Amino acid sequence: MTFARIAGIGSYLPGDPVSNQDLIARGVDTDNDWIISRTGIKTRHLAAPGVNSSDLGVEASRRALEMAGIEASELDLIIVATSTPDMFFPSTATILQAKLGNVGAAAFDLQAVCAGFVYALSVAEKFIKSGSHKKVLVVGAEVFSRLLDWKDRNTCVLFGDGAGAVVLEAAEFPGILGTAIHADGSKNAILNVPGQVSGGNITGEAFVRMDGQAVFKFAVSVLPSVAKQTCDTAGVSMDEINWLIPHQANVRIIEFVGKKLGMRPEQVVVTVGEHGNTSAASIPLAMDAAVRDGRIQHGQKVILVGVGGGFTWGAALLRF
Numbered sequence: 544m545t546f547a548r549i550a551g552i553g554s555y556l557p558g559d560p561v562s563n564q565d566l567i568a569r570g571v572d573t574d575n576d577w578i579i580s581r582t583g584i585k586t587r588h589l590a591a592p593g594v595n596s597s598d599l600g601v602e603a604s605r606r607a608l609e610m611a612g613i614e615a616s617e618l619d620l621i622i623v624a625t626s627t628p629d630m631f632f633p634s635t636a637t638i639l640q641a642k643l644g645n646v647g648a649a650a651f652d653l654q655a656v657c658a659g660f661v662y663a664l665s666v667a668e669k670f671i672k673s674g675s676h677k678k679v680l681v682v683g684a685e686v687f688s689r690l691l692d693w694k695d696r697n698t699c700v701l702f703g704d705g706a707g708a709v710v711l712e713a714a715e716f717p718g719i720l721g722t723a724i725h726a727d728g729s730k731n732a733i734l735n736v737p738g739q740v741s742g743g744n745i746t747g748e749a750f751v752r753m754d755g756q757a758v759f760k761f762a763v764s765v766l767p768s769v770a771k772q773t774c775d776t777a778g779v780s781m782d783e784i785n786w787l788i789p790h791q792a793n794v795r796i797i798e799f800v801g802k803k804l805g806m807r808p809e810q811v812v813v814t815v816g817e818h819g820n821t822s823a824a825s826i827p828l829a830m831d832a833a834v835r836d837g838r839i840q841h842g843q844k845v846i847l848v849g850v851g852g853g854f855t856w857g858a859a860l861l862r863f
């Protein structure tokens with residue numbers, strides 16, 4: 544039987560951190576204490592004009608490939624989770640593929656907003672388990688700042704740009720112990736970007752619109768349950784989990800989910816303070832930080848949980 548294991552991980556944040564005070568200096572009607580007490584966010588990174596998701600993704604991918612000791616040319620599948628693609632088409636995955644210098648791998652984008660990374664891991668694992676693909680790059684890359692209305696303080700202080708990537712490899716023993724993904728399209732109105740392009744113009748609003756409290760309530764209900772579902776299916780008890788890595792949107796949601804799952808605060812990886820909500824990039828950004836600073840050790844079990852617009856949500860249980 545073939546399984547998928549994580550062979551390498553990398554992440555990338557563009558430019559210098561932009562503090563809450565910097566946003567105020569730029570004219571956003573907000574205050575530092577409000578942002579920190581409601582979200583835990585202290586800084587975010589904003590990509591320079593002309594820098595796209597593929598540019599951030601390629602930096603994260605190079606770091607992941609280097610850790611894996613794998614050349615880009617060896618990859619046989621590239622999946623990019625993003626809601627902020629470089630273009631309508633071609634896919635950001637094919638643009639990233641060209642920048643990495645790979646020719647011939649299958650490459651496609653996956654759109655599940657902030658749950659995109661767990662969705663993409665789940666899909667990639669199935670390709671590997673089927674035996675059809677052996678070396679798979681999974682990337683979460685976003686330039687969410689392009690979708691922000693800087694006059695809407697309910698949303699603009701929350702998001703940032705960044706990318707994270709993992710290289711998955713076929714293995715004899717499982718590194719991905721289980722995944723679960725779900726969606727409820729009836730909830731699409733509480734978080735969306737209600738814009739379209741037609742006849743060369745944008746119709747509707749090409750800005751993030753969100754009912755923050757509805758999103759909050761939904762996230763704290765589905766994240767603990769999908770974590771438990773994934774562990775139950777894999778036959779792993781929550782006591783055996785070393786690390787929880789939730790989607791990095793809001794420290795209050797993260798703490799709530801940690802408590803509900805019975806994790807100690809020091810077992811929960813939290814990086815939202817440094818980069819804000821980077822949508823599909825947030826989980827691999829947090830995981831990369833915890834791998835590189837030595838918190839996540841070989842043999843340990845890690846549960847990832849993500850939730851995003853759609854609504855979409857899911858979890859992945861990993862053994863490093």
Ligand code: UT7
Binds near residue numbers: 581793820
């Ligand atoms: O990937 C999923 C993405 N989204 C999320 O995870 C967001 C989930 N939701 C949340 O994190 C929270 O609902 C927010 C952080 C967005 C908001 O926190 P809240 O405690 O639900 O605040 P609220 O919406 O009830 O707003 C309370 C007050 C309002 O003022 P009044 O009407 O009570 O006077 C807002 O105008 O906070 C005000 N407010 C702000 N004040 C300063 C809203 N945004 C800001 C701001 N700075 N940026």
